[in-house]
Amino acid sequence: MSSAGTGLDRAIGAELDGLREAGTYKRANVLRSPQGPVVEMEGRGEVLVLSSNNYLGLADRREVVEAGIDGLRRYGAGTASVRFICGTFEPHLELERELADFSGTEAALTYVSCWNANEAAIPSLTDESTVILSDALNHASIIDAIRLSKPARKVIYSHSSMDELRAGLESCEPGQRKLVITDGVFSMEGDLARLPDIVELAREHEAVVLVDDSHGTGVMGKTGRGVAEHFGLLGDVDVITSTLGKALGGAAGGYVAASEEVCDMLFQRSRPHLFSNALPPTVACSALEAVRVLRREPQLVERLHAITASFRSRLRERGFAPLDGEGAIIPIIVGETAFAIRFSQRLLEEGVFVTGFGFPVVPEGTARIRVQMSAALEDEHLDRALDAFERVGRELGLI
Ligand SMILES: Cc1ncc(COP(=O)(O)O)c(C=O)c1O
Known part of the structure; x- marks a missing residue:
């Protein structure tokens, strides 16, 4: 082993000891x-x-497991490609149609995780004029996705402070794109975003609203369509990101649900889509069945x-x-x-x-x-x- 390697291991070992002591x-x-x-x-x-996060108990539900097995037999272990080369399979398109319909949007695009979906959507929707306005308690994947973006400015408003969000929106200049980002259900507090206020403020200031509904999908609303359904705002949120790794079967995967234009642009430009393998078809098959079970039940x-x-x-x-x-x-x-x-x-x-x-x-x-x-x-x-x-x-x- 090289002395540099040994030094690194020693330094990391000391850090790990610190975690154990704490x-x-x-x-x-x-x-x-x-x-x-x-x-x-x-x-x-x-x-x-x-x-x-197995909110609906679908992770070991017979139909969901069998749909995955059937997908494995029909389409093999994985895509061996990114989506735009030769990695798009029938179940991807079927799942995306179903997720769009379920989310009340025109289109949807899947990723291998919601972490990836956030890292795809947020930088892609940010141009050099954009002001990003983000709740201080948003999920780590949103925080990292913002770090990867190159906005004109960021406003991190205190958790659910509509006064600070309003002030942030008022501070923007005409013509700037404004992107308001919030978790739907905050994962450590368990509370909901103040979506009616956020949507109203966004309309007043012509801002775009992005909700990460990972803990709301399958959970909130009478039929599990998320916080938008809970607040009677289905169709009023511009961009929804969510996971297939919690209520919707729990395997893995994420998606962006939005307009045709946004999803098409993500297909063209988003880096996790362009440079990383697509969701395995077997996972797409089991997630599709999970959404169908939820609709039936x-x-x-x-x-x-x-x-x-x-x-x-x-x-x-x-x-x-x-x-x-x-x-x-x-x-x-x-x-x-x-x-x-x-x-x-x-x-x-x-x-x-x-x-x-x-x-x-x-x-x-x-x-x-x-x-x-x-x-x-x-x-x-x-x-x-x-x-x-x-x-x-x-x-x-x-x-
Ligand atoms: C709000 C939120 N967004 C994103 C994620 C990441 O989801 P995934 O496991 O699909 O990457 C999580 C998971 O904990 C989450 O709670």
């Missing part, structure tokens, strides 16, 4: 069964999952809404103070990072998998336990989870 070193919990309400976890046996969304509301109020009855919210994310602020990690470890020992998040993912002193609901959780699972919460909450003095 109690923030991450270890993987290995699953031996499909993602579901109950999984088989290496070294722990059967564990209840209240921390996945809106009762999955109804159940998700019902159990989320009831779990939140039952946590309160047992002495916890979960944050308010309407999505399927229920954060419980516990204070220090080490405490959040200890709490989630104790819950796991009790057979309930819920992740604790601390600094630097969330501000110091606001570490939290993030509960995520899934329509696949049965009443008995929820009772069991609440009992474990109460036991651990009492033991650690949180309640």
Whole structure:
């Protein structure tokens, strides 16, 4: 080994030791069964999952899995190409038509992740005159996508501050393109973007609205079409980005849903589309089936809404103070990072998998336990989870 390599390893080793000492070193919990309400976890046996993005329980749904297997047989393992060379397969187009219709837009374009979709859309929609206005709590993929863009100016407004957004829009010069970017459901707070206000302000100032609805797709609105449906604004959001890796089957993949012109321009210009392989057809097939299951069974969304509301109020009855919210994310602020990690470890020992998040993912002193609901959780699972919460909450003095 070269001395430079050894030096690098030593420096990185010291950094990793720092993470271990701070109690923030991450270890993987290995699953031996499909993602579901109950999984088989290496070294722990059967564990209840209240921390996945499998909001509708479609990750191991028979039809979704079989559609993927069928896709694998018909189209092989992958595209072996980018989309515009020879990497566009029939299921890509079928899925994109379905996603556009589902999102209330003219068109859609898929990517291998929503991370990629954001990194495609945001720089491509930014020209040298553009002012980007972005919520301070937007997802990391939006933050990185903005870093890759070359706008005239950026305005990062405090979380959901419509006053700051208005002031930012008012500070723009005539003729500048204004791009307002927000998460639909904020992943660490579980709250929703103030979409009616954002859309109204954008109309007043002729701004473009981009909503990343990764945690809203399949979750918000009566039929799971996202925060736009929740607020009665389907068709009023210019650009929606979202993931296929959460409610819509959970495999991987993302998309941009927008006008024909925007999607065509992304096809022509967006770098993740031009320089990276397309979504494997097998994933496109299973995601397409996931959207179809959701259309056939809106009762999955109804159940998700019902159990989320009831779990939140039952946590309160047992002495916890979960944050308010309407999505399927229920954060419980516990204070220090080490405490959040200890709490989630104790819950796991009790057979309930819920992740604790601390600094630097969330501000110091606001570490939290993030509960995520899934329509696949049965009443008995929820009772069991609440009992474990109460036991651990009492033991650690949180309640
Ligand atoms: C708001 C938001 N955007 C984007 C992503 C990334 O999605 P993907 O896993 O499809 O890259 C996530 C995932 O955590 C997210 O929460």
